[in-house]
Amino acid sequence: MTVIKIDKTEFASGLEKLKGSNKLFSPAKKGKDFEFAKLDAGEVPDLEGCRNTGMSPKSLIYPQSETMFEYTTEEADPDANLMKDVEKDYAPRVVVGLRPCDAYSFKLVQRNFESPEYRDPYWADSYEATAFISIACSQPYSTCFCTTAGCGPFHEEGSDIILAEDGDGYIAKAVTEKGEKLLADAGWATTAEGGEDKFASLKKAAEEKVTSSIDISKVRDMAILDLYEADFWEKEAFACINCGTCTFVCPTCWCFDIQDENKGKEGVRMRNWDSCMFPLFTVHGTGHNPRDQKYMRLRQRYMHKLKYYVDKYEDDVLCTGCGRCIRMCPVNIDIRRICDKMNSYVKA
Amino acid sequence: MSDWEPKIVSFFCNWCTYGAADLAGVSRMEHPPNTRVIRLPCSGRVSPKFILAALRQGADGVWVSGCHPGDCHYIEGNYYARRKFNLMKNLLEHMGLEPGRVQFSWISSAESTKYVQVINEVIETVRKLGPAKDFVKDKPKVD
Amino acid sequence: MLEYTNKIQEIAKKILSEGKVDMVIGFRKGTIPMMSEPCFVTDADGVGELSFDSNCGSNLANYIMDRKEKIGIVAKGCDSRNIVNHIIENKIKREQLYIIGIPCRGMVDRHAVGAALGGEILEAVENADSLVVKGVDGEATYSLVDMLQDNCKTCTHRNPVIVDEMVADKVEEQQDTNPYEDVKKIEALSPEEKTAYFDELLSPCIRCYACRNACPLCYCPTCFVxxxxxxxxxxxxxxxxxxxxxxxxxxxxxxxCTECGACENACPMGIKVRQLTKKLNMDCLETWGWEAGLTVDARPALDQYNLNDPEEFIK
Known part of the structure; x- marks a missing residue:
């Protein structure tokens, strides 16, 4: 795959070219954090200022609230009482400046939304329409543990182009066909001499900066029920206030709730992010709630990420190690500590 | 908007204002038809959720009316309600709701004249404010 | 407030081993700098886990509702006022509690420190009245007073109002603070400006309900939401x-509301959600002279009335 060197001016002019036929999104300072926002003509993203965004880029593909259908019960309307698809904009989009872990997260989420048996049209169409130009991490957070969560600061899977900061410019590596095409469309063409080697050395240096880790080596072989019934859950869940922060900031939490909203004779069917931390997530029509204690809900989240998913797909964890849940949790529930409890658990 | 007429949702206590409305009616006292009345056992039954629900569903104004202090059928319901309304109204207006959108009154079952006077006042205040804008729930604006 | 840790451990050890309580609820040191995690200890040998510093902004009263055990609880001024609320509202019995009182000098706003430092806090060392933090680009020292949570800056109830044993002598209460300055500023706006202000304030909300759940007042079995x-x-x-x-x-x-600031402290988006509760608190104070949670002998503002309560707004 092509590896080239782009200087900052070229980078900016290339993005302008891309804006002609794509909608661009990149991190922009908003409130106390950076968040993804549309990049208008003439705007250059501040890729150096943003170590990572507060919210993950998940909502660019899978909005927190998304209208799927609309309907009317107005008899005079020929489409009365029909659920009609809402028109969607799946014009080409490019996300610039997301971190490799976030780009990788879409590959994990894809398992849920686009499997051999089932295809979620909203997520899949949106994902297909989007290209990702990620920027490798040279300065990971102390809470980042990507290298033990199946990816890393220079991880390529999920990105179409990956950029690495190099002096006054970037080394850009096209990872996919889509990426190659983007390089051409943007007019970024010069081949970097020794770019591949430089890229590898930057990668090695960055990976060494990720000092935090998780280990699920023993979790893999544990019986699900033993872990499920383990005695540490109540203690670990004590502080948890059962808010949805960890699930909403997580790039790989994908659950949603479907709601109908109507006014007069008009209505829509929409889906909104849901959270397994909320009691309502599992409450039955009868009022019975199989997860009526908060430790059960906390256990669900971590078992799903670190055990059920791993067992089901015989893969790595459903987590990219971005560390957002650790940084954002109001009461310091730390996935690394819970993972450690799970991995070191010995059935009495 | 020239033919726009304000829609008012009224929450009336069964023991007083509801009776006053009834009395005004049987006494053939003319008054405007812009209110939709919801009868409650006491003004103390009014929850802020009701007021929000009315506004959200498109009421241009909300009018809550109960018994004069000291006259509550349940001895003290309206005393609690009075404190509740005070904070509720202040907070709604703090968040940008125009003063006059939500109004309160004490009207006993004998005060049909006051009833007619207040209903006119309520409607005219809301008419001047125009159609409601705040807390009105339309088709969700999300994308 | 670092010296409180030893005293908390000592008291916890004593009441646990004497069998006065079944558990002690307090804080343990967080896994990241400037964070503490609410925790409980049931064994006198485990009290070493308990710690206290200026990063204990969570309200521990949130963890005692409907519990059946006898509980030792570490309580700052605001926490103690919420404990009073719980006693009034029958969420816990006074006899169940052994309240370990913290004379509080205010909790540090880690978001403010992060913003001042301009990045991630890698290490933080708290001294008597200063905070030394290390970030990616170097070290900075801040005065604790400058970095307090908004609610702590104007707090007038730093000492617990209900207590079984204090960990230290009472601190001096702040006088003449002006907690409602910003509320008054909003009040001076026109309705349109107020709407715009709150639309802007609340638009980053992600509906995670951290503000609700961090609040000890929110315990309805089914929330209206x-x-x-x-x-x-x-x-x-x-x-x-x-x-x-x-x-x-x-x-x-x-x-x-006791202005404990747990809601703001919890918000992952940094929304100043107290702009709403503060207006209510100000009205309660100005209209009825009411401040919540100061005594178990008075009913809350909306659960009492005076015959001559103001009613100019009622026709």
């Missing part, structure tokens, strides 16, 4: 629904 018949508000990011949620959440706290 989760009620479905009738459904009071939608669940989407629609701004009207977001505002309806915040209005009702705040209103449910009226006459009960």
């Amino acid at each position: 989760d009620e479905s018949r009738p459904q009071w508000l939608g669940k989407s990011q629609d701004i009207t629904d977001v505002k309806t949620f915040h209005f009702l959440r705040a209103y449910h706290c009226s006459g009960r």
